[in-house]
Amino acid sequence: MDRRRPVILTAHPLQRIGAYALSCLAGIERPEGRTAGLPDPQGLDVDGFDAAVAAMTEDAVRAALVRDTKVAAGFFLKCSMSFFPNSKMNHPSNANRSDEEIAERVRAWRKPQRSVQSGSGAVGCVLCSQPAAGFFGKTDVPLAESDVYRNTTPRGHDGMALCWACVCCFYALPYGSWLTGGPSVAVHSWDEDFLAATVAAQVRLTRQLVEIGSAAGPALEAREVLALRALRGHQHELTAGVELLVYGNNNRGPVLEVYGLDQALAEWLRRTSQRSGLRRGFRALLRAHRTAKEPGYVGLARNAFRSPQRIPGGCAVWLATAVLRPGRAEREDEAVALAGLCFDYADKVMLMDKDDLDEIRATGRRIATILQGERSSGKLREFYARFKDSGRLRSWLQRGAVEWLGRPRDGQDGPLVSTRGFALLFDPDFDNPAWFHRQMLLVSVTEELFHLGWRPEGSFDDGAEELPELDVKDNEFAGDGGRDER
Ligand SMILES: [Zn+2]
Secondary structure, three states: OOOOOOOOOOOOHHHHHHHHHHHHHHOOEOOOOOOOOOEOHHHOOHHHHHHHHHHHHHHHHHHHHHOOOOOHHHHHHHHHOOOOOOOOOOOHHHHHOOHHHHHHHHHHHOOOOOOOEEOOEEOEOOOOOOEOOEEEOOOOOOOOOOOOOOOOOOOOOOOEEEOHHHHHHHHHHHHHOEOOOOOEEEEEEOOHHHHHHHHHHHHHHHHHHHHHOOOOOOOOOOHHHHHHHHHHHOOOOOOOOEEEEEEEOOOOOOEEEEEEEOHHHHHHHHHHHHOHHHHHHHHHHHHHOOOOOOOHHHHHHHHHHHOOOHHHHHHHHHHHHHHOOOOOHHHHHHHHHHHHHHHHHHHHOOOOOHHHHHHHHHHHHHHHHHHHOOOEOHHHHHHHHHHHOHHHHHHHHHHHHHHHHOOOOOOOOOOOOOHHHHHHHHOOOOOOOHHHHHHHHHHHHHHHHHHHOOOOEOOOOOOOOOOOOOOOOHHHHHHHOOOOOO
């Protein structure tokens, strides 16, 4: 072990989270610059490392002495089953052992280990190549394979060669994770600043749980919310995507689920949720994701990780609904701000060509001119209903094109939908996300109707009627837009 720098950040996400948690526990922070105050595993020396490891050992002893996982004080002990099953901390035999015996066994389990020699020389840690302290299995390393079904080592062999520093990173992992008592949730990124800040915030929360306990574990509306909160709190531009890891190492069945958010979307969410100029749009974005059962940030966070294509779709529906409920200035301001956010999404997340987006927006303005001539909302509803089926939308636009030619056009040149516009909206080419362009068309139409101050008769009041969800087929989300045309 390098005495000046015992911990090395490796390519293992859970080791990395643990390394940051360990430096938080040691109180080692970056001294200066724009990231001053963030935990710094590279700055952790051996004294800080030993102190943090000793503190974790005493936390483990305290938890073990509770013996009962069903009481609030036993929460950390319960969680330990999902990290270090069958360890000295939570061994079933503890029920019949004295306090002294349990404490001694836990301290022996966590006692610093020296490097091992094997054959011709020292064995290297599989993660960081420092001399290994031993071979470790699932009792010490979450998600390590059990020797019962591992076939890369002889039966009974403990498994992975790890150095003491890496093992201690795994011991620190619970502090950097959202604990539930069952599978834990952790946020990971290759953006070191973001990971440092996120783990630091998590360690502050988890330490309280370790010390005070919890009757049922902390409440979390949805796992994805954890990452959205972290993004919202981060002050610097993201340089990498974000992963959400849901994992458990329980003896009854290890689990690992990984949800990813690419850098562009993560950065867009971070920026839109923070900038004061975008706040109004963000508020509308949350409203667009609100349901009767769940607040908007839950729906937004879930969509971001599971089906990001639903984000602009949900906004388009909300905007169309807002047009039909005019008369509330605040809502109208929010609607225009939300339309702006959607175009920003097209630019920053979908990397849509500016000329193409301009083409869609111009098409939307022309369609809005037609709809504006209507006194009732019937034609807008009909137009909206056509979004369920790209073939029917196409024929609506073709009919509208004829109507467009025969009417005064307020100085707007050209056809209702240009050849390029039709290609963008309906070309089933894999490179052309036609489904997304159609969503942007709906956003453009509604934005223009707001600008024009259109007030249809027979519009409904709050809660009276909802427009159906924009039900785009899954294969269209995959970039297969328009293939079902008739
Ligand atoms: Zn190592």
